[in-house]
Amino acid sequence: xxxxxxxxxxxxxxxxxxxxxxxxxxxxxxxxxxxxxxxxxxxxxxxxxxxxxxxxxxxxxxxxxxxxxxxxxxxxxxxxxxxxxxxxxxxxxxxxxxxxxxxxxxxxxxxxxxxxxxxxxxxxxxxxxxxxxxxxxxxxxxxxxxxxxxxxxxxxxxxxxxxxxxxxxxxxxxxxxxxxxxxxxxxxxxxxxxxxxxxxxxxxxxxxxxxxxxxxxxxxxxxxxxx
Amino acid sequence: xxxxxxxxxxxxxxxxxxxxxxxxxxxxxxxxxxxxxxxxxxxxxxxxxxxxxxxxxxxxxxxxxxxxxxxxxxxxxxxxxxxxxxxxxxxxxxxxxxxxxxxxxxxxxxxxxxxxxxxxxxxxxxxxxxxxxxxxxxxxxxxxxxxxxxxxxxxxxxxxxxxxxxxxxxxxxxxxxxxxxxxxxxxxxxxxxxxxxxxxxxxxxxxxxxxxxxxxxxxxxxxxxxxxxxxxxxxxxxxxxxxxxxxxxxxxxxxxxxxxxxxxxxxxxxxxxxxxxxxxxxxxxxxxxxxxxxxxxxxxxxxxxxxxxxxxxxxxxxxxxxxxxxxxxxxxxxxxxxxxxxxxxxxxxxxxxxxxxxxxxxxxxxxxxxxxxxxxxxxxxxxxxxxxxxxxxxxxxxxxxxxxx
Numbered sequence: 001x002x003x004x005x006x007x008x009x010x011x012x013x014x015x016x017x018x019x020x021x022x023x024x025x026x027x028x029x030x031x032x033x034x035x036x037x038x039x040x041x042x043x044x045x046x047x048x049x050x051x052x053x054x055x056x057x058x059x060x061x062x063x064x065x066x067x068x069x070x071x072x073x074x075x076x077x078x079x080x081x082x083x084x085x086x087x088x089x090x091x092x093x094x095x096x097x098x099x100x101x102x103x104x105x106x107x108x109x110x111x112x113x114x115x116x117x118x119x120x121x122x123x124x125x126x127x128x129x130x131x132x133x134x135x136x137x138x139x140x141x142x143x144x145x146x147x148x149x150x151x152x153x154x155x156x157x158x159x160x161x162x163x164x165x166x167x168x169x170x171x172x173x174x175x176x177x178x179x180x181x182x183x184x185x186x187x188x189x190x191x192x193x194x195x196x197x198x199x200x201x202x203x204x205x206x207x208x209x210x211x212x213x214x215x216x217x218x219x220x221x222x223x224x225x226x227x
Numbered sequence: 228x229x230x231x232x233x234x235x236x237x238x239x240x241x242x243x244x245x246x247x248x249x250x251x252x253x254x255x256x257x258x259x260x261x262x263x264x265x266x267x268x269x270x271x272x273x274x275x276x277x278x279x280x281x282x283x284x285x286x287x288x289x290x291x292x293x294x295x296x297x298x299x300x301x302x303x304x305x306x307x308x309x310x311x312x313x314x315x316x317x318x319x320x321x322x323x324x325x326x327x328x329x330x331x332x333x334x335x336x337x338x339x340x341x342x343x344x345x346x347x348x349x350x351x352x353x354x355x356x357x358x359x360x361x362x363x364x365x366x367x368x369x370x371x372x373x374x375x376x377x378x379x380x381x382x383x384x385x386x387x388x389x390x391x392x393x394x395x396x397x398x399x400x401x402x403x404x405x406x407x408x409x410x411x412x413x414x415x416x417x418x419x420x421x422x423x424x425x426x427x428x429x430x431x432x433x434x435x436x437x438x439x440x441x442x443x444x445x446x447x448x449x450x451x452x453x454x455x456x457x458x459x460x461x462x463x464x465x466x467x468x469x470x471x472x473x474x475x476x477x478x479x480x481x482x483x484x485x486x487x488x489x490x491x492x493x494x495x496x497x498x499x500x501x502x503x504x505x506x507x508x509x510x511x512x513x514x515x516x517x518x519x520x521x522x523x524x525x526x527x528x529x530x531x532x533x534x535x536x537x538x539x540x541x542x543x544x545x546x547x548x549x550x551x552x553x554x555x556x557x558x559x560x561x562x563x564x565x566x567x568x569x570x571x572x573x574x575x576x577x578x579x580x581x582x583x584x585x586x587x588x589x590x591x592x593x594x595x596x597x598x599x600x601x602x603x604x605x606x607x608x609x610x611x612x613x614x615x616x617x618x619x620x621x622x623x624x625x626x627x628x629x630x631x632x
Binding site for chain 1: 233236237240521522525526527528529530531532533535626627630
């Protein structure tokens with residue numbers, strides 16, 4: 001069952017000096033439970049592709065349909081709201097709120113969703129335990145290692161019960177041990193709870209774990225390999 | 228996780244910057260509050276000088292007296308008028324006066340003086356001349372003597388027990404002349420009173436000026452100026468067209484103008500001060516926004532509406548403002564309270580400048596609540612204006628671009 005349908009997606013950055021086609025007529029679909037990696041050299045359009053998919057950047061042309069909703073037909077406020085309830089994000093630099101503890105960072109998304117306090121605390125604790133941080137619930141990001149912060153970011157992305165998670169180079173700032181640990185957690189969540197992950201990555205270790213690898217070059221899909 | 232908690236924690240991410248910004252507000256508020264207290268206190272003192280030493284808050288006069296202050300423009304004090312006035316509860320004191328200029332002489336010296344016929348008891352409840360007696364005693368009803376200012380007495384080389392000769396013009400041109408023993412010498416804080424004023428019992432003055440039962444003014448006192456409008460309104464309801472009702476502002480337009488122009492000067496100074504502080508806060512807000520662009524973009528990415536994010540940024544600015552205002556007001560209250568109870572007495576040339584204007588040489592302070600809440604309102608208004616910057620920037624935040632920073 002397709003949860004994402006991308007049709008003829010185009011993104012052109014048209015500045016005064018230069019016109020760059022970052023995403024060039026991409027047609028793709030993603031099914032529920034995929035564990036996919038979008039790979040390609042720097043400037044191939046990976047991050048732009050993920051931004052368009054996540055409703056962070058507006059395409060020049062084409063459509064992104066998520067679970068039957070044409071994302072870019074929504075108004076800006078509706079897109080933000082759509083993201084809150086349907087899309088989880090994991091960023092390269094973790095990007096946790098530094099003034100909140102690990103528990104509060106995970107809870108925060110559910111707070112935005114308007115879920116009751118008891119429910120969000122219970123789920124946040126469960127998620128942090130699931131990513132191996134049950135003993136660091138009350139630590140602020142500054143007191144956590146990079147790997148631990150990224151695991152909190154994964155727990156945060158999962159907290160909203162999204163339809164899929166977009167992870168932009170999630171292992172780029174992690175050492176090999178932390179990378180292995182994070183990938184195992186995400187793979188487990190994908191396998192056991194059917195959570196869909198779409199990564200953009202350079203990292204061979206991530207590519208190795210992925211069950212689908214989409215290669216981009218100059219904004220076009222060069223290959224789409226399923227394993 | 229309440230957004231107000233996030234905002235509160237955010238301002239402490241850079242403690243030094245927050246404290247410096249709050250300190251700039253703190254010093255601004257202290258300066259403005261102490262300055263306002265001194266201004267308002269001094270204005271109050273000026274008004275007191277005029278109202279409590281002489282004019283009262285309201286006066287009933289004959290309709291032409293104010294334009295032409297002669298003994299001919301007097302009116303008869305009737306029982307019905309007094310009864311009507313006594314019915315108004317706002318009045319705390321009612322005193323009739325008959326005033327006229329006269330030549331005051333001793334053996335070989337003469338000087339112009341203001342002869343004021345008073346009801347000694349009623350007058351003492353309003354302007355309290357007894358308080359300022361330095362030699363001799365105060366007047367009793369039916370007294371045949373006079374009280375005179377110390378400077379006038381010194382000039383005429385008179386003292387208690389000596390005889391003062393008065394020569395002037397009485398009602399309808401009749402000569403007014405008489406000899407009066409000096410019963411007491413007074414010294415007001417206002418030198419022009421001491422140079423000119425001669426008090427005597429009202430019937431004695433009416434006899435001197437051949438104006439039986441006539442007065443130039445009925446001086447009326449209320450507890451303070453808040454009660455004046457109601458009292459004035461009540462008086463207007465029954466006052467006849469042959470009378471004229473005047474409040475202290477109408478009787479002292481120069482003082483009102485001086486206070487207003489001084490107040491405007493103070494407002495300009497405070498405005499400049501707050502503009503400088505405002506730029507300081509704006510600088511902090513710009514820094515807070517630009518160094519957190521990426522973080523703000525992440526918050527929008529994960530599903531926070533930009534309006535809510537603007538709310539957090541507004542609250543951060545508000546918290547810094549509240550912190551500065553609270554500290555500033557907290558520190559200025561004891562300062563103003565101290566000076567309220569211990570006003571600054573001006574000496575030397577500065578004191579002379581005060582007395583030349585007919586004012587007590589004192590910098591008094593006020594504890595009016597508006598002194599404090601005006602500062603809070605000003606800083607809040609400043610913050611509302613400054614908060615436009617991060618709010619607009621947040622609404623225009625380009626998420627992909629900010630995520631790359």
